[in-house]
Each structure stands twice: as structure tokens, then as C-alpha cells.
Amino acid sequence: MAQAKGVNTRNLVTVLSIMILVGTEVFGVAIAGGWAIAGLFELGHIVGYALMGIFSLFALYILTILWRRCMAVEPITGA
Secondary structure (H helix, E strand, O other): OOOOOEEOHHHHHHHHHHHHHHHHHHHHHHHHHHHHHHHHOOOOHHHHHHHHHHHHHHHHHHHHHHHHHHHHHOOOEEO
8 A cells, every 4th residue: 555645845835946947036037028129119908918927838838847857856745
């Protein structure tokens, strides 16, 4: 009979802290970059929002990769 593995709270707090810190920075850059490019080339509000959305999707992709790498180094579940 397999025993249930507990949650390693220390690793969980570390990974969540990293994700919050990096996520804030990456999404901030994505939104500011979309706004700046639209303003620089006078593309208008709609294109600016579209660029912000596209860059935010790229930021989400980056965070997904970061989450996978964090889980490889700091597993949340374990003995």
C-alpha cells in the first residue's frame, strides 16, 4: 500500500515567491512594451491593447517554462 506523500511547504513557498516576483516583472514588461510600441508608432488604442495581449501571452509562456524548471529543482511533493 502506497503512502500519501506530504507537501514540502518550504519548497512551495520558495516556488510561489519566485513565480510572483518574476511574474510581476514579466507581465509588467509585456504590458509596458505593448503600450510603448503602440505609442511610439502612433498605432492607436486598439493595436496597443492587442500588442499588450500578445506580449502577455508570451509572458505566460515564459512563466510556464519557469514553473516546469522550478518543479524540477524544488519538487513540492516528496518525502
